Amino acid sequence: MIQPPNPAATPEHTSPLNAEEALAAAAVAEADALAALTNEVTELKAKNADLADQFLRAKAEAENARRRAEDDISKARKFAVESFAESLLAVADSLEAGLGIQEATREQLREGSEATLKQLKSALERHKVLEIAPASGSKFDPHQHQAISMVPAEQEANTVVAVLQKGYLIADRVLRPALVTVAAPK
Structure with a gap:
């Protein structure tokens, strides 16, 4: 059986004050x-x-650090040999002074050559260039x-x-191997 709608439950039959209050409350909410x-x-x-600003600042800082590192690497490459070249200037000066002596005796030339060789070896050692001269x-x-040949030997x-x-090492890396003859198997 179908019941007729309850007139008190429909919105048209609610009191106007309650409807307005509900609408006002809904509007406030x-x-x-x-x-x-x-x-x-x-x-x-x-x-x-703020995050966009922080990102841009971090990105700019990273770019600046990259540029500084590239500049440092470029300068290191450009001037890496500067200290080594500076220590070789004394060797060049000694050679020029020796060649400037017109009336040098054999002993003087030998003594000057030995002193110059000592300066050169000292400069090489200061820059970690060491001789490879196996006994x-x-x-x-x-x-x-580097074996050049094998020879019969006792x-x-x-x-x-x-x-x-002689060969040379630079900071434990072979710059030039020593050229040697090696004993052949018997």
Whole structure:
């Protein structure tokens, strides 16, 4: 059986004061929600602007650090040899002074050459350029020595017989291997 609608339950039959109060309360709640959302949007915009500013500053700082590092590397490459070249100037001066003597005796030339060689070796050592001059009979090291030939010798096979040209290390890296002859197997 279908019942007729209750006239008291329909909005048309509610009291006008209750409807107005409900609408006013809804409007106030809506206004409060809108104000809260507006405040939240304003706060988020401010945070976004702050984060964007921080990002741009960090990006600029990283770019500046990259440029400074590139400049430092460029200067290091450009002037890396400066200290080494400066220590070789004394060697060049000694050679020029020796060549400037017109009436030098053999002993004077030899003495000057030895002094100049000593200066050169000192300059090389200061810059970690060390000689590779294996002693006769020492084991052949393919990392530091280059065998020019194998010769029969009265010593153990694969040992250095003679050094034909000294080699050099620079900071534990082979600049030039020592050229050696090696004892052949018997």
